[in-house]
Every structure is written in structure tokens, then in C-alpha cells.
Amino acid sequence: MNPIGFERLTHYYGTTMALDALTLEVPAGCVFALLGRNGAGKTTAIKCLLGFLPPTRGRARILGHDAAALPPGVRNRIGYVAEGQRLVPWMRVRGLVDYQRASFPRFDASLCAAHLRRLGLPERRRVLHLSRGMRAQLALALALAQRPEVVVLDDPAMGLDAVVRREFLDVMIDLIAEEGSTVLFSSHILTDVERVADRVAILDRGVLRVDAPLDEVKRRVLRYHARFEGEAPPPPPLPGLLRARRRRNELVLTVVDGEASVEPACTELGARAVEVEPLGLEDLFVDYTAERGEGAQ
Amino acid sequence: MAFLRIDPSGAGPVFQQIVDHVKRAIATAQLDPEDRLPSVRELAKELVINPNTIARAYQVLDAEGITYSRRGAGTFIAAHKPVVKGEERRRRFREAIEAALADAFHTGVSEEEARRAFDAALKRFRFQEER
Amino acid sequence: MRPAYLRELKELSPVIVLLVATGILAAANLTGPMVRQFDDMLVFPICAGLGLGILQGLLDRWRRDDLFSLHRPVAAVRMETARTLAGATAILVGALAFVVTHRLATLVELADRERFSQLLVIGDEPEHLGARAIGLLTSLFFAAWAVARFAAGLARIRWVLPALVLLPLAAWSLLSRVGSMPAASVAALLLATLFALGSGLVLAGDRR
Numbered sequence: 001m002n003p004i005g006f007e008r009l010t011h012y013y014g015t016t017m018a019l020d021a022l023t024l025e026v027p028a029g030c031v032f033a034l035l036g037r038n039g040a041g042k043t044t045a046i047k048c049l050l051g052f053l054p055p056t057r058g059r060a061r062i063l064g065h066d067a068a069a070l071p072p073g074v075r076n077r078i079g080y081v082a083e084g085q086r087l088v089p090w091m092r093v094r095g096l097v098d099y100q101r102a103s104f105p106r107f108d109a110s111l112c113a114a115h116l117r118r119l120g121l122p123e124r125r126r127v128l129h130l131s132r133g134m135r136a137q138l139a140l141a142l143a144l145a146q147r148p149e150v151v152v153l154d155d156p157a158m159g160l161d162a163v164v165r166r167e168f169l170d171v172m173i174d175l176i177a178e179e180g181s182t183v184l185f186s187s188h189i190l191t192d193v194e195r196v197a198d199r200v201a202i203l204d205r206g207v208l209r210v211d212a213p214l215d216e217v218k219r220r221v222l223r224y225h226a227r228f229e230g231e232a233p234p235p236p237p238l239p240g241l242l243r244a245r246r247r248r249n250e251l252v253l254t255v256v257d258g259e260a261s262v263e264p265a266c267t268e269l270g271a272r273a274v275e276v277e278p279l280g281l282e283d284l285f286v287d288y289t290a291e292r293g294e295g296a297q
Numbered sequence: 298m299a300f301l302r303i304d305p306s307g308a309g310p311v312f313q314q315i316v317d318h319v320k321r322a323i324a325t326a327q328l329d330p331e332d333r334l335p336s337v338r339e340l341a342k343e344l345v346i347n348p349n350t351i352a353r354a355y356q357v358l359d360a361e362g363i364t365y366s367r368r369g370a371g372t373f374i375a376a377h378k379p380v381v382k383g384e385e386r387r388r389r390f391r392e393a394i395e396a397a398l399a400d401a402f403h404t405g406v407s408e409e410e411a412r413r414a415f416d417a418a419l420k421r422f423r424f425q426e427e428r
Numbered sequence: 429m430r431p432a433y434l435r436e437l438k439e440l441s442p443v444i445v446l447l448v449a450t451g452i453l454a455a456a457n458l459t460g461p462m463v464r465q466f467d468d469m470l471v472f473p474i475c476a477g478l479g480l481g482i483l484q485g486l487l488d489r490w491r492r493d494d495l496f497s498l499h500r501p502v503a504a505v506r507m508e509t510a511r512t513l514a515g516a517t518a519i520l521v522g523a524l525a526f527v528v529t530h531r532l533a534t535l536v537e538l539a540d541r542e543r544f545s546q547l548l549v550i551g552d553e554p555e556h557l558g559a560r561a562i563g564l565l566t567s568l569f570f571a572a573w574a575v576a577r578f579a580a581g582l583a584r585i586r587w588v589l590p591a592l593v594l595l596p597l598a599a600w601s602l603l604s605r606v607g608s609m610p611a612a613s614v615a616a617l618l619l620a621t622l623f624a625l626g627s628g629l630v631l632a633g634d635r636r
Contacts, residue, residue, distance in 0.1 A: 280306025
């Protein structure tokens, strides 16, 4: 059984829908990136997965258990960094580490100490006096010191500078190489996601739009540039058209699985040349989730 | 190993970029048979990408016979043996040439320039004697 | 549960200080014949404290944002128990301060009442009340607040517990005061008690 699974998970905040029948699986050892614009439902999904929000319908499954009725002992095997990494503001770093060690039987104190040494965190400083970057790194170090089977990170890189983000990636790479843990994380830093994710999912206003290996997504979603003699015509109706833009003599179309259909359709409209442009994850994401262009679905 | 630059946002899957780079490095004598490639973890940390991607690239290289792995010791460059049959080899080569020339044509390269570039590359690469 | 209890206790240390102050001031001013002087005035800070405590308890229920602390391999009930035990410890320490001061006051009475009174006692007549009364009233407010928060915590464990704590308190205060208090004060106290009980039950409906 996969360590993480969502089965038609639906959640409403009052009358506002946050998640609509979300269904996806995260296989063991996979690094899974959950993407979406602000308010798309990523944090809701993660909170449901950790049992902090009851689902309205459907369920979330973690390590084989129903997330809404998670036996406390299972939390021992799950490393979690919540959004904002608040921790306990008034505690000192040393006290916080001791608190974690006392609460989690699997806690590896020497591993944690090694992390903290590398980070150069002063033991006696209070958490609220740490910079945001240090707090984030501390939160991650604490979660990983549990030696968890599953790691769930909710926007771990939020508000962090490039250097700290790079260190984060470094830590994650070590984690993947050594422990083979399953990782589910949400992020807005798509260039970072591109480096480490095995699979990605895109949430758009509570609805799952994409769930596939990263390589496959990049292979199947391409941008086509059709050049015309004169004014570019309105885009042709294409299945899988995500976004269309018109620029004087050019029609720029982002299409899923368009190898067979785009070129003939554009040629029919009078295009002189059709060029294919592979997309980086950020461009891909924007075309998937931005305002619909003319003629797009 | 020679300076390896991969572009996670760029064209082509990252594992393929690595495979292509290793192949090119062998062909241009930057890597010799029996040279050891960096471990999956080392390379992952250096390039800042998922170790699974590196592992996949190494698997592909192993499968194509370009490298071989020894447990605990690492991944090494294999002695160069053309594994592709003659006819297939020639077909692939012709296709690659045509693709490159088409590119050159569209970017406005002259025939003379193309020929000169071809000769220069020939000198850099290390080809086997005609058999 | 021990690390959770210790952590909650540490977090409550400012509250403990306030409760100790309450205990001392209350013992110095509200025992014996002095109590009757302050009757009317006492009701309001107590009701306000209760009200604020209940309100915070309700807000806590909806906030639930301390995910870091919630994600622990310990049953939620045990976490709440640790928190409530810490609260009980705080209240007990305050009560202890009350008892100790009361004992001391009795002892001092025999020796040096003059000096003792000037330190802690606010005044013999309500007309004497001034700035120093604020200390007493504020501390009563906090005492009521602490009790209300404690009750809210209890509700999260077992819904009957707040009833067991608050009912006797409410009954005692009503029965011992009703004769001498104006109707408004009685009504306010009644309302506060009912509100506390009702909220406790509502809170109990949301157990995680």
C-alpha cells in the first residue's frame, strides 16, 4: 500500500469548497511536489492528510491509516513541517530539541546535533529571536531527526532567501539518497521543485489538474509558436489547449499531447511555420493555472 | 569529470541531459575507459538535483553498455565497443547529420561554414579507424 | 505526557505569578469582616474574568493553529490532560499563596497589624478604595479567568468535569451572597455561571 493516498477527499470551509474529490497516490520513496496557486487547496489537503482537518467527504490515508483517525503512535513515523514554521516561540533552541526528543521515541539526538552544528544555531537563543531562515531550517532538522518514513512539508521555503533554499535542497538530497523516505511537499519555488521532484500534481481551485511524473509532464505539455503571413487568426479549437496568446503575426499555444493535432490545425489556418518550445516547470505551471486565454478550455 | 552543466528547466529530461553529456565526454576524450563517474549522491549534491534522476541516468548508461557498475565500487566507463549493428549505426548517423544541417540551414549558416565546423569537430572527437 | 506537562507549566509561569498575587491580596483583604465591604464591587471583575476566559476557550477551539505541538505521538486527550494539569497546578499555587497569606495575617494580627495592613490591605471602608483597589480587582479578574480557562480545558477531556468544578463554586457563591447583594449583581453572577457551564458543554462537543 502506498504511504500516502487521497481518496475523493473533499473539504468545505462552510460553504466554500477548498478541495473537490481529490484523488491521488504517492508511492513509497517518491518525492512528490504538490503545486498550486495561493488558495488552491494545498494546505487544506496537507492538513487533512495529517488529521488536523476532518474531511467533508472522502478520506486521506497515511501509512495505511485513515488520517482522520490517526493512532497517535503513527505520528512517530511522520515528519511534518507546518506552514509558517511557528514552532514554540518562547522556547530556547536547546529546550525545543529536548522537547522533541522527549516526545518522539525515534528521535536521533546526534543527527539533530549534527544538523544544528552545520546550521550554526545558537542553543540558548529563543526561537522567536531566530531569523525566518533559521527557524525554517530548525523545523526541518527537527522533523528529519525523527528518522521518519514519510516527510510532509507545507511550503517549507516560504519567505526564504536563495542561500537557505539551496541548503534546504541539499538536506533533501541527502535525505533521498540515504533514507529513501517518501516526501510530499508543496512549494511555490518551481525552479527548486524542478530539481528534486519525481512526480508533480497541480491543484487549481480545489481541483486536481495534473498528476504525473515530472518528466512526463514536461514531455507532453509543449508550447507551439505558429507564424503567419499577416495578422494571426483566433486559435483553432484543439483538445488539450491550455492557453492561447496572439501576438501580431504569431499564435502562441500551450497544448497537452499536441504533437499530432497542432501543426495540421495551424497549417490549415495558414501558418507558415510551427515551432515547438519545451517548457520549464514555471512556464508550464503558469499556462496551466493562469487566466484562460482566448479559445482555451 | 568534465564540467557538467544541466538545466532543470531546459529542453529534455535531466537524466537524458546527463546521459548525453557523458556520451559526449567519452567521444571527446574527456573521459577514458575505466574512469570512475561520481557516485549518485556526490553528483546529486553537486548539481543540486534528485539522486533518483542521477540513478536513472546511470541505469540508462549501463543499459546501453557505455558504463558498467560494480557494487560498492561505483560506476565506470566501459571500453568502447560499438554495440549497434552497422546498418542501424549508419541510419542513425545520417539522421543526426540531416537534423544538424536542417538546423544550420534555418539559422542561415553557409555551406562553407558548415563544412568547416564539421571538420573542426572531426578533429576533436576520437573516431575509430575505418573497419 | 511529562514533557508536555512541563512545557505547559513553563508557558503558564506568568499566569502563576498573577495567581500568587491574587492569592496574597485576596487573603489580605477579603477574609473576615472585610469581605462584606467589597461585595458589589467584586462581582464585576469576577464575571468579566469568567467571560473572557470562556471567550478565549471558544476562540482556542476555532484557532487550533499550533500544528507543531499537535503533531506528536501522544493522544490528543493526553495532551489536553497535560495542559489542564498545568492549569490546575497554577490555580493550586495561587490557592496556596492565599492560604499562606491568610495564616500569616492571622499570626501578624497578634503582632504587628499596623505595618502589615499598610502593605496589602486596601482600606476598611469602601470610600477608602482608590488606586490600590485596582490591584485587588485585577487579580480577582485573573483568578476568575484562570478558572474559566481551566474549565474549558477540562471540557476537552470529559465534558462533565467543568460542571463538577463550576457548579459547586457557583452554588456556594450564590448561597453565601444572595442575601446581601442587589438584584443586578445576583443576575450577573447567575448569568456568568450559566454561560460558563453552557460553553463548557459546547466546547466538549468538539473533542479531537
